[in-house]
């Protein structure tokens with residue numbers, strides 16, 4: 001089984017879809033933000049505050065190198081900026097979870113833990129800036145993706161079924 005890399009904007013549901021995929025398949029799953037937080041023993045928000053974004057991107061680079069050399073048969077969910085790593089294609093099949101900006105924000109706000117979800121993401125603090133980032137990134141996400149899943153109005157379970165079906169063709 002080749003690795004599957006989930007990319008997409010903050011809050012689109014990469015974590016939720018990953019959890020559904022592992023329930024319905026033999027993939028193991030890891031998350032690049034979780035790896036960074038455990039290696040650094042602090043939250044992403046603190047890393048951004050204490051060291052700045054550039055430092056965080058260096059950590060992502062180290063993870064990307066390790067994923068390419070050492071990880072197999074795994075579903076890898078990533079932070080929204082991880083797609084900038086230049087070796088993504090060597091890591092696995094790239095799956096974009098796609099949704100309009102407004103639908104993503106609506107999804108986050110509908111969550112019982114909405115305040116926490118917004119607070120933990122430094123790049124979502126200013127919604128105007130976040131929209132600009134979304135507009136810059138979306139064409140790049142689309143260009144990179146082997147598979148695109150429109151997650152709007154679909155449950156994580158439905159997205160995971162669609163993912164597994166589409167990924168089969170790349171196996």
Ligand code: S3P
Nearest residue numbers: 009010011033079080081121122
């Ligand atoms: C980021 C997305 C975040 C996290 C960090 C930076 C980004 O992950 O990696 O705050 O640049 O889009 P999520 O996409 O899981 O929110």
